[in-house]
Amino acid sequence: MSDALFCIENLRVAYPFQRAGVLADGSRHTSWAVDGVSLTLKAGERLGLVGESGCGKSTLGRAAMRLLPAAAQVEGRVMFCGQSVFDLSPKSLRQFRGEAIAIVFQDPMTRLDPVMTIGAHCLETLWAHEPTLSPAEAKARAIATLEAVKIPASRWSQYPHEFSGGMRQRVAIALALLLNPKLIVADEPTTSLDVTIAAQILRELTRLCQDRDMGLLLISHDLTLVGEYCDRIAVMYDSKLVELGNTQAVLRNPQHDYTRSLLRAALHVQAEQPLEVLQAVGQTDLLLAPSEPRPSTPLLKLDNLQKHYTLEQNLIARLLSRQPSSVIKAVDGVSLDLYPGEILGLVGESGCGKSTLSRTILRLIQPTGGRIEFLGQDITELPPEAMRQQRRQMQMIFQDPHACLNPLMTVGQSIADPLLIHGLASPGAAKARVEAMLERVGLTPAENYYHCYPGDLSGGQQQRVAIARALITRPKLLICDEPVSMLDASVQAQVLELMLELKREFDLTYLFITHDLWLARFLCDRIAVMSAGKIVELGPTAQLFAHPQHPYTQTLLQSAPLLTRP
Numbered sequence: 001m002s003d004a005l006f007c008i009e010n011l012r013v014a015y016p017f018q019r020a021g022v023l024a025d026g027s028r029h030t031s032w033a034v035d036g037v038s039l040t041l042k043a044g045e046r047l048g049l050v051g052e053s054g055c056g057k058s059t060l061g062r063a064a065m066r067l068l069p070a071a072a073q074v075e076g077r078v079m080f081c082g083q084s085v086f087d088l089s090p091k092s093l094r095q096f097r098g099e100a101i102a103i104v105f106q107d108p109m110t111r112l113d114p115v116m117t118i119g120a121h122c123l124e125t126l127w128a129h130e131p132t133l134s135p136a137e138a139k140a141r142a143i144a145t146l147e148a149v150k151i152p153a154s155r156w157s158q159y160p161h162e163f164s165g166g167m168r169q170r171v172a173i174a175l176a177l178l179l180n181p182k183l184i185v186a187d188e189p190t191t192s193l194d195v196t197i198a199a200q201i202l203r204e205l206t207r208l209c210q211d212r213d214m215g216l217l218l219i220s221h222d223l224t225l226v227g228e229y230c231d232r233i234a235v236m237y238d239s240k241l242v243e244l245g246n247t248q249a250v251l252r253n254p255q256h257d258y259t260r261s262l263l264r265a266a267l268h269v270q271a272e273q274p275l276e277v278l279q280a281v282g283q284t285d286l287l288l289a290p291s292e293p294r295p296s297t298p299l300l301k302l303d304n305l306q307k308h309y310t311l312e313q314n315l316i317a318r319l320l321s322r323q324p325s326s327v328i329k330a331v332d333g334v335s336l337d338l339y340p341g342e343i344l345g346l347v348g349e350s351g352c353g354k355s356t357l358s359r360t361i362l363r364l365i366q367p368t369g370g371r372i373e374f375l376g377q378d379i380t381e382l383p384p385e386a387m388r389q390q391r392r393q394m395q396m397i398f399q400d401p402h403a404c405l406n407p408l409m410t411v412g413q414s415i416a417d418p419l420l421i422h423g424l425a426s427p428g429a430a431k432a433r434v435e436a437m438l439e440r441v442g443l444t445p446a447e448n449y450y451h452c453y454p455g456d457l458s459g460g461q462q463q464r465v466a467i468a469r470a471l472i473t474r475p476k477l478l479i480c481d482e483p484v485s486m487l488d489a490s491v492q493a494q495v496l497e498l499m500l501e502l503k504r505e506f507d508l509t510y511l512f513i514t515h516d517l518w519l520a521r522f523l524c525d526r527i528a529v530m531s532a533g534k535i536v537e538l539g540p541t542a543q544l545f546a547h548p549q550h551p552y553t554q555t556l557l558q559s560a561p562l563l564t565r566p
Helices: 055-064 090-099 118-129 135-148 165-177 195-212 225-229 247-252 257-268 274-280 315-320 353-363 384-393 412-421 427-440 459-471 487-508 517-523 543-548 551-559
Strands: 004-014 034-040 046-051 073-080 101-104 183-187 214-221 232-237 240-246 298-309 326-338 341-346 369-374 394-397 475-480 508-515 526-531 534-540
Touching: 004 055, 004 214, 004 508, 034 055, 034 073, 034 214, 034 384, 046 055, 046 195, 046 225, 055 073, 055 101, 055 183, 055 214, 090 101, 090 118, 101 165, 118 135, 118 165, 135 165, 165 195, 165 526, 195 214, 195 225, 195 551, 214 225, 225 247, 225 257, 232 247, 232 257, 240 247, 240 257, 257 487, 298 353, 326 353, 326 534, 341 517, 353 475, 353 508, 384 394, 394 459, 412 427, 412 459, 427 459, 487 517, 517 543, 526 543, 526 551, 534 543, 534 551
Parallel strands: 034 240, 046 214, 046 232, 101 183, 183 214, 341 508, 341 526, 394 475, 475 508
Antiparallel strands: 004 034, 004 073, 232 240, 298 326, 298 369, 526 534
């Protein structure tokens, strides 16, 4: 224990809303978010903490930084370099956070100030801990750190909203690395990153751990990721630590039932022949067989579609510089066809234009050029009212269901809203259709969920609500933007199976956007690879994985983590 960098001893944490439980005999009890967890982390060691949503992983990470609410009930000890974290004075705690332990949160947008530039975030962090640094020294150090996570110096003066989700996460990681901490707590740090950048970031963190004797506590629902980069794995289930051991030992011979279920779910998605897996459970008709003839008329046709953004210079810059304003070609001449009943995967690095393309197809943002044809009709220049009606047939499932569901509307109201907007049902009829859809997406009994609010549901349940809301108007095309990236492996597998079933039942066509290549291989008939706003490779899934033609596709495949390498 004496050589431990970080040590948790019998930690128990309960939040205020959890502490009012009453047993059947009238006695009170405490419902613990973390219940009796003990573990240690040595300098330079990488420990992966995995488990389902709500099991207590993030609470454990926040306990390490003493970021728990003041009203939380805490028992046990958290020690860092032999010193109790819970006994630090306010002044010592400010130094401890950042210099000793730094944390990278899952959603960087909630941690970045929208009115501060990226450069200002870096300088504020440095000067809060090292006020004697000169502006030139601070900027040089910040730029070096940003460039280490692949953010060029040219983006120093931009704001968080001008970055993609993956780029914002890279900013968050850079802020954590600025002060050279001894331990980094990374809470789902690569959820919104593509495989190449995730691999680069985790390789960099791994190198830093070795070079600087820095510890890494990697909190993730991705067993594959943890298996690739961590020395040991800790598995949490229902607030308890149920398994802890060497990574290879846990993956080869898991002891707990929950660990075995996580491993089965991850290996199922990474199966070499997903059609054979589905055949074993009698579901081969859920995927388009390779020999099945493709319909001659595409459901969606994109012809040289473009979306460009101009970075306007401020007044002083325009006066002093004769350089034209910079143009970002987020979507740069994309042409592709999507056929009825097909699942087309769209993969590529963060910031390559995948999400911009999806929003341009729906005309949530206006294209700069090109043509969008849907159901044989050119919708590129449709007036707003006509486009609104067209969206009945085109729906979208977003990455974060919590962010796209109104927290003040019940589940029933959220799902019924599209029906009422488009005048497809009366309030009474809408309620009946919503309840039927809730049953269909597995939220049963429906009456238990109809009056719930999004905050009452788990991440997997929220995503099922988002799917129900997208399907309630009976669309032909469903655009899925990273719909399962924030879910743990077991819940992810359930949602994917549901989406395959619904595809068959509702005769759906999917444009499936993901950075998970194994997920794309499992689910998609064809895959389009996007880089720098362009489609660089497009072809049948099996052919693309067996014989990738473009160097970028080859890089993606080499970067994708596997539980077991061939």
